[in-house]
Amino acid sequence: MANSLVYICILQKNRYTNQLRFSYRNGEIMQRISLDDNIKLKNTIVTIGKFDGIHKGHEKLLEVIVNNANGRQKVVLTFETTPSAFLKNNANKTIVTEEEKQILCEQQGVDVYMKMPMKKEFLALSPDEFVSKILKDKIGATTIVCGPDFHFGTKASGNVKFLKDNQKKYGYNLIVVEKEQYHNKDISSTSIRQKITEGKMQDVNEMLGHPYRIIGKVEQGKHLGRTIGLPTANIIPDETKLLPPNGVYRTVVVVEGQTFNAISNVGVNPTVETGTKIKVETHIIDYENYIYNEIVQVQFYDFIRPERTFDSLEKLKQQIEADIETCRRIVGNK
Structure with missing residues (x-):
């Protein structure tokens, strides 16, 4: 810590x-x-x-x-x-x-x-x-x-x-x-890059010897997550950083010196956005503090599902709640 x-x-x-x-x-x-x-x-x-x-x-x-x-x-x-x-x-x-x-x-x-x-x-x-x-x-x-x-x-x-x-x-x-x-093969940056592009974060972390992470300042968003009771911390990744495929991941967030389980969406959030800029939107489970402008570290562990477009905010909320339960289940089985 x-x-x-x-x-x-x-x-x-x-x-x-x-x-x-x-x-x-x-x-x-x-x-x-x-x-x-x-x-x-x-x-x-x-x-x-x-x-x-x-x-x-x-x-x-x-x-x-x-x-x-x-x-x-x-x-x-x-x-x-x-x-x-x-x-x-x-x-x-x-x-x-x-x-x-x-x-x-x-x-x-x-x-x-x-x-x-x-x-x-x-x-x-x-x-x-x-x-x-x-x-x-x-x-x-x-x-x-x-x-x-x-x-x-x-x-x-x-x-x-x-x-x-x-x-x-x-x-x-x-x-x-x-x-x-x-797995009996030399660890190389090339092999790690390949695993990142495949979203195989467990393999990535084993080869790195530490979690793959994205660091950034929490930006102000549209607050749509908070309106549905699922606030997110939004980060714009460094443009030089190799990102995993768009989708939802089980993550751990380090904020204010503490670690919390979380789910993170890498992508463009097509349900509510029309742009193409990649963001990392993270819901920190059982965490209520405002952390805008704070520097946070998002550590990636498991791929949950690809990014999808939903017909309504209500359907998006239901899926996020299901993703949270998937995260809890994975953590409970570790």
């Missing part, structure tokens, strides 16, 4: 002031910097990657740098976007937003979160130049932690073998962390 509260408080400051470069974790500070910044680090343990999902495999990398730090700064070097997306000008929707990624890294105990801008000058670095100029001169790495299929440098020509062969030359030691598996 405490982690959820910290997560939301820090996110609110980052997202809606867009000014803070530091945030607090149990009295400590995680620094957020860019590779472009005029900063040089010394004696660090660093892990490198896209971290485009912060799934179980990524969490294992973070766990290794934390457990092997021995007083050194723990650094994550990640990319503003993926190299392939930059070169093709084709950015994928993200499993976690940039803000979520930073907070998840912070909660794992990372000291420095460094973003590598996707500039051609960086992408053109040879493996030798990447290690000498970035990992050693800029980051001060004395230990490098990566997965077995990590590639870097121009045309992804650098690999784990290169890092192993050059430990003495550049004065670092290498830790290679094997991939995590789910």
Whole structure:
């Protein structure tokens, strides 16, 4: 519970002031910097990657740098976007937003979160130049932690073998962390994306190691839910976020530091709306407080049904009440 509260408080400051470069974790500070910044680090343990999902495999990398730090700064070097997306000008929707990624890294105990801008000058670095100029001169790495299929440098020509062969030359030691598996298959951001698009949230959460979540500020709606006795908290998802299929889901909402069972509709609410903008409308079960303008976290667990158009508000109300009972039944069987 405490982690959820910290997560939301820090996110609110980052997202809606867009000014803070530091945030607090149990009295400590995680620094957020860019590779472009005029900063040089010394004696660090660093892990490198896209971290485009912060799934179980990524969490294992973070766990290794934390457990092997021995007083050194723990650094994550990640990319503003993926190299392939930059070169093709084709950015994928993200499993976690940039803000979520930073907070998840912070909660794992990372000291420095460094973003590598996707500039051609960086992408053109040879493996030798990447290690000498970035990992050693800029980051001060004395230990490098990566997965077995990590590639870097121009045309992804650098690999784990290169890092192993050059430990003495550049004065670092290498830790290679094997991939995590789910149902005997390697966990990857690609496989998680596929499950999200299929609405298979239990599989998604197992591979992530934490609930898939949507974070946002509760917006004022038309108050139609309240008129039928079923008020909703309405969120406009971050435009970069990969969303599950339109429909109703069993969810858990973290609000004001507490968790509540809920049902959430992802979609356009065709019964009462004519637009196409995707919203997340959440009815928090057995909760009566007004939470407009509050930052809430909606965690997704089970797909209940597809989004539908109803002939009347009364029929919509009856279906929502049935969805609530489905949610109660699922929770009761857990």
